[in-house]
Amino acid sequence: MSGAEFVPLSLTPLLIGICAAVACALPGNFLVLRRQALIGDAISHVVLPGIVVAFLLTGVISAWPMMLGAAGAxxxxxxxIEAVRRLGRIEPGAAMGVVFTAMFAFGVLLLEQTDTSSVHLDVEHALYGNLESLIWLDATGWASLMDPEALRGLPSELPRMALTLLAVCLFTWLFWRPLKISTFDEGFAGTVGIATAPLGLALVIVAAVAAVAAFDAVGSIIVIAMFICPPAAARMMTNRLERQVAWSVVFAVAAAVSGYVLAGYGPLWLGGADAISAAGMIATMSGVILAVTARFGPCRTRTGAPVQG
Amino acid sequence: MLQLATRDGSPAPAAGLDHSPLAIRGLTVSYGEKPAVFSVDMTVQPGAMTAIIGPNGAGKSTLLKAALGIIRPLSGQVTVLGRSLDAQRARIAYVPQRASVDWDFPTHVMDVVLMGLNRELGLLGRVRAWHKARAMDCLRRVGMQDFADRQIGQLSGGQQQRVFLARALAQDAELYLLDEPFAGVDAATEKAIISVLKALKDAGKTVVAVHHDLSTVADYFDNVFLINTRKVAEGPVSEVFTAGNLQAAYGGRLATAQVDQLSALPA
Structure with missing residues (x-):
């Protein structure tokens, strides 16, 4: 494929897909190890009513009101979730399940009942995003990357997603040791000077920011898949957290690239006519990677029972 | 209950509030409507080993966690070495129950011990050779130096417990709080742990452990603290570890066999 075709049509969706995948996979590592992976799922669902309400209030699809609406939701x-957990005295997983499905359903209902047909905001968009449409029409080839005039026409999702990824990386790097210690042993972490409750909240907030930014660009399917699949697959490749996080990034990028390419060209290779949803394919590839590592990964047995060597 | 009340009013122990490594006043902790620990006073003697004993669900671990600030109490005060808990956290080392963490966590033995150095390392401090040397020394003290690179899930229960103890040693504290350090460990590990704890005591440190094996209390500890939601008794083993106090703490739950075993104790 020539640069003249690749750069305007595929480069930006690919980069956005990669940024979204990695931004979700990084906090996903800790969420999975803390048995809080469902939180990523919950967040990606609950933001829908927030985004719809923000749209209804402002009447426009723009980043900041939607982000605020999502954060509010x-x-x-x-x-x-806390209220249901305490008042109902049930376990957190059940409380999350009740709240996020109810809120997502409410969001869908709002979407159906209000006039959002004039803009690109509908249930399909919420689920699959619009990765393929995030093209860079001002670009004419690789040279456009150096052309300020063309760069101005970049889809705004790209810098936003890149910035989110940067923030997630910064958080992970800065709080690496406290995150690791408190994820392993929360009670002990408090005795070596780690503020475990604020840190746990910060992790959820960072995950939420990644989820909302990714939701905007690529829909909730990728968000759910990327919080869980790359970290879970990475866990089966190694017994060291450092290497697990590195593997999760590799898997997230691999899923984004292979998913995007397969969605665009896979049907053609198989003799079909149309491309299929890139977000759906990326999520599928992350599942395939997880299945492969679950079968062939070197560290896939639970080692709670003693292992030789 | 009358008996409990009089025991609560027993004469004040030797060390006052100001000098005790761990002094607790009026501590009440509740998870639901029923308190797990009710209005407990505790004054730990410095440079000694104290066992916290009582039946299952008596609030032993809860008492320890509240003393560490892991659980927020409904009421009560905790003073550590004469000052507030928050001011003295760096002088306390903690060994949680082994079963409280997931041993499938992707990490290795050396890394776990280095967690004990978190205060010194700070947020971004790099782990240097001397940090590793100190961690290795702690592993040597518990006889686990050959396992530094081992994935923690591959250890036996006793080995895991020793790694936890090594991590607490790395904290280099004045007061060591241990939650059931002998639960489910092999005889060799029990021996190794008790010799490390006695060495700590000899170095002037204070050790407090939740303990469940009544038959070893007299061998291992200087003082006992008997609890069953409320304090039952507190003091030197020779004075307080009596059949009467045990009956008061355990009620009918102390098996006859155990009572027989302990019948050598003063009544």
């Missing part, structure tokens, strides 16, 4: 969800 996430806060309401956290409060509701």
């Amino acid at each position: 996430a806060v309401i969800a956290v409060i509701l």
Whole structure:
């Protein structure tokens, strides 16, 4: 494929897909190890009503109101989950399940009942995103990367997603040791000077920011898949957290690239006519990677029972 | 209950509030409506080994966690070495129950011990050779130096417990709080742990452990603290570890066999 075709049509969706995948996979490592992986799932669902309400209030699809709406919905969800958990005295997983499905359903209902047909905001968009449409029409080839005029026409999702990824990386790097210690042994972490409760909340907030930014660009399917699949697959490749996180990034990138390419060209190779949803294919590839590592990964047995060597 | 009340009013122990490594006043902790620990006073003697004993669900671990600030109490005060808990956290080392963590966590023995150095390392401090040397020394003290690179899930229960103890040693504290350090460990590990704890005591440190094996209390510890939600008794083993106090703490739950075994104790 020539640069003249690749750069305007595929480069930006690919980069956005990669950034979204890695931004979700990084906090996903800790969420999976803390048995909180469902939180990523919950967040990606609860933001829908927030985004719809933000749209209804402002009447436009723009990043900041939607982000604020999503954040507001996430806060309401956290409060509701805590309330259900305490008042109903049930386990957190069940409380999350009740709250996020109810809020997602409410969001779908809002979407159906209000006039959002004039804009690109509908249930399909919420699930699959619109990765393929995030093209860079101002680009004419690789040279456009150096052309300020063309760069101005970049889809705004790209810098936003890149910035989110940067923030997630920064958080992970800065709080690496406290995150690791408190994920392994929360009670002990408190005795070596780690503020475990604020740190746990910060992790959830970072995950929420990644989820909302990714949701906007690529839909909730990728978000759910990337929080869980790359970290879970990476865990089966190694017994060291450092290497697990590195593997999860490799898997997230591999899923994004292979998923995007297969969605665009796979059907053609198979004799079909149309491309299929890139977000759906990326999520599928992350599942395939997980299945492969679950079968062939070197560290896939639970070592709770003693192992030779 | 009358008996409990009088025991609560027993004469004040030797060390006052100001000098005790761990002094607890009026501590009440509740998970639901029923308190797990109710209005407990405790004054730990410095440079000694104290066992916290009591039946299952008596609030032993809860008492320890509240003393460490892991659980927020409903009421009560905790003073560590004469000052507030928050001011003295760096002088406390903690060994949680082995079963409280997931041993499938992707890490290895050396890394776990280095967690004990978190305060010194700070947020971004790099692990240097001397940090590793110190961690290795702690592993040597518990006889686990050959396992430094081992994935923690591959250890036996006793080995895991020793790694936890090594991590607490790395904290280099004045006060060591251990939650059931002998639960489910092999005889060799029990021996190794008790010799490390006695060495700590000889170095002037204070050791407090939740303990469940009544038959070893007299051998291992200087003082006992008997609890069953409320404090039952507190003091030197020779004075407080009596059949009467045990009956008061355990009620009918102390098996007859155990009572027989302990019948040599003063009544």
